[in-house]
Amino acid sequence: MKGMKEISALYPEELKAVLEEMGEKPFRADQLFSWLQKGASFDEMTNISRELKEKLRESCIDRPVSVLEEHRSRVDDTVKLLYSLRDGNCVEGVVMHYHYGYSLCISTQVGCAMGCRFCASTLEGCVRNLTAAEMLGQVHCANALLKEKGGKIGHIVLMGSGEPLQNLPQVERFLRLVSHEKGLNISLRHISLSTCGLVPRMYELADMGLPVTLSLSLHAPNDLIRRRLMPVAERYTIEETLEACRYYVRKTGRRVIFEYALIDGVNASPECAAELAGRLRGFQCHVNVIPLNEVPERQLYGVTDSQVQAFLDALEKRRISATRRREMGDDIQGACGQLRKHHLEEARP
Ligand code: SF4
DSSP states (O other), X not given: OTTOEEGGGOOHHHHHHHHHHTTOOTTHHHHHHHHHHHTOOGGGOTTXXXXXXXXXXXHEESOOEEEEEEEEOSSSSOEEXXXXXXTSOEEXXXXXXXXXXXXXXXXXXXXXXXXXXXXXXXXXXXXXXXXXXXXXXXXXXXXXXXXXXXXXXXXXXXXXXXXXXXXXHHHHHHHHHHTOTTTTOOOGGGEEEEESOOHHHHHHHHHTTOOOEEEEEOOXXXXXXXXXXXXXXXXXXXXXXXXXXXXXXXXXXXXXXXXXEEOTTTTOSHXXXXXXXXXXXXXSEEEEEEEOOOBGGGTBOOOOHXXXXXXXXXXXXXXXXXXXXXXXXXXXXXXXXXXXXXXXXXXXX
């Protein structure tokens, strides 16, 4: 399989070059592009000649991702997916049903190197970056699943395993393709990218002219607490990170979402809420408060409903827009990285 080209993440001009190498007419590139962007296999491409399909099968990959496991929630419409990749690795994703349609959480790396202490995706480090074709493949798999209900993915969050900004070239390619008017045409305004705060890359993203919503994993009101939870806080202070967020808002006109997981005895007190509100005053932002999905390996524990409410009230009193993130698929290992971890443990001798 080595040397096979993943052609589903090629731009039309690049597909033209591939076809020319094969001695084919370049005008076929547009037809091929539109099939590949729909997630079609070579077999399903009805207006492509048998000879060309044969050539493509010999040296190219149409679908780099397939579904290995599917877990449907009994309490809501959430579906958690474990995808298998061609090299034997696996990553996970979640399809969520909101009043505005279906949203997909996708992974950008196998595992993650960032070491956030509350996250199961990082327990075994980062294995490798995903390619843009593998990111698109996750969307295609989810769309195939929703087809029976007449639905399709309209929103995307890059919030599964991996730090998207550590894999920025492939993430950029994915964003340009998934929003391509001749492809899935998902508006960039319906896409959120979550980062733990790689400051220089946040500036790079802001300069790319891709108006996605930036979501920052903040999780602490000050550097002292943040350093206990996130190694990235040793490299960049909260103030430096917020400055990069302000730049993002100025460049893109999009507001920033701050993710804040409440962890008992660490960052969940009303004093922390007051300190956080002070930091965010005047910022065009929203705070997503998330009761922690516990990671017992790290001895970090969640909070009660009344603690969540008290935290939200303290923010609201200080005029900071905040909501509790809806917990979905609680009965199907909803926390990021749990499903893959479980799968790896089962596969071990
Ligand atoms: S929270 Fe995100 S950046 Fe942090 S370790 Fe998990 S996947 Fe990586």
